[in-house]
Amino acid sequence: MLLKGKTAVISGGAGRRGIGFATAKLFVEHGARVAILDIDAKAAAEAAADLGTGHLGIACDVSNAAACKAAADEVISAFGHVDILLNNAGITQPVKTMEITEADWHRILAVNTTGVLFLSQAFIPHMRSRKAGSIACMSSVSAQRGGGIFGGPHYSAAKAGVLGLAKAMARELGPDGIRVNCVTPGLIQTDITGDKLTPAMKAEIAAGIPLGRLGEARDVAGAYLFLASDLSAYITGAVIDVNGGMLIH
Numbered sequence: 001m002l003l004k005g006k007t008a009v010i011s012g013g014a015g016r017r018g019i020g021f022a023t024a025k026l027f028v029e030h031g032a033r034v035a036i037l038d039i040d041a042k043a044a045a046e047a048a049a050d051l052g053t054g055h056l057g058i059a060c061d062v063s064n065a066a067a068c069k070a071a072a073d074e075v076i077s078a079f080g081h082v083d084i085l086l087n088n089a090g091i092t093q094p095v096k097t098m099e100i101t102e103a104d105w106h107r108i109l110a111v112n113t114t115g116v117l118f119l120s121q122a123f124i125p126h127m128r129s130r131k132a133g134s135i136a137c138m139s140s141v142s143a144q145r146g147g148g149i150f151g152g153p154h155y156s157a158a159k160a161g162v163l164g165l166a167k168a169m170a171r172e173l174g175p176d177g178i179r180v181n182c183v184t185p186g187l188i189q190t191d192i193t194g195d196k197l198t199p200a201m202k203a204e205i206a207a208g209i210p211l212g213r214l215g216e217a218r219d220v221a222g223a224y225l226f227l228a229s230d231l232s233a234y235i236t237g238a239v240i241d242v243n244g245g246m247l248i249h
């Protein structure tokens with residue numbers, strides 16, 4: 001029980017096959033109360049109910065600062081305190097540089113990068129007041145290797161932005177007892193790719209992975225658990241690769 005008595009907020013946790021929901025289940029197994037925030041209100045409520053009693057499912061568009069603040073107020077008032085924030089929500093799009101429209105660029109940056117800032121800003125005052133907190137942010141191997149997996153250059157840019165933002169927050173918030181880290185998964189089998197990733201594409205990617213398989217949502221959940229728990233008490237500003245060795249650097 002690594003999270004006994006702790007409370008966690010997970011954005012983008014409503015998708016049943018997603019990384020956020022797999023993490024929520026693992027956190028509950030380890031004794032945490034969890035609030036799932038997702039743009040899909042109904043799915044968030046249903047996901048929270050599936051976790052058992054005492055958990056929350058709240059509608060929140062992480063690219064909207066007011067929505068993040070309202071969600072934070074609701075969770076803090078229900079739980080009394082929040083120990084862990086996972087900035088996990090994200091969207092992707094498989095297009096090439098010249099195909100990225102102005103709207104696509106702003107949409108991908110708004111959810112993947114701006115959302116990390118807005119949701120963190122909503123919880124930082126509370127964490128600061130308690131002199132404690134662990135924030136983990138979702139980046140991607142796409143940020144490190146310049147895409148080439150599924151998302152386009154705007155997705156790589158957005159996820160690279162997360163790395164810089166998280167490291168800067170780690171530096172700034174360390175004196176307040178707040179740790180900020182990132183995970184950089186390789187290709188994880190969830191619904192984010194829709195039906196656009198063919199079996200042939202998956203086989204080609206798996207052939208380049210030393211551990212010989214694509215990732216599962218629970219693979220990333222384990223890294224999130226480590227970063228959320230006190231096992232990582234002296235780790236901040238770090239980036240944990242969860243990619244089967246796809247990018248050894």
Ligand code: NAD
Pocket residue numbers: 011012013014015016017018019020037038039040060061062063088089090091092111138139140141184185186187188189190191192
């Ligand atoms: P997923 O589609 O199951 O999860 C994304 C979740 O974010 C969904 O529940 C969706 O409803 C939610 N969401 C979308 N826009 C939102 C918004 N504006 N506000 C709040 N919630 C919003 O897919 P996943 O693969 O579990 O993705 C989780 C995270 O992992 C994403 O940030 C993704 O970019 C990242 N990631 C995924 C992979 C992969 O291969 N699957 C690899 C690296 C990083």
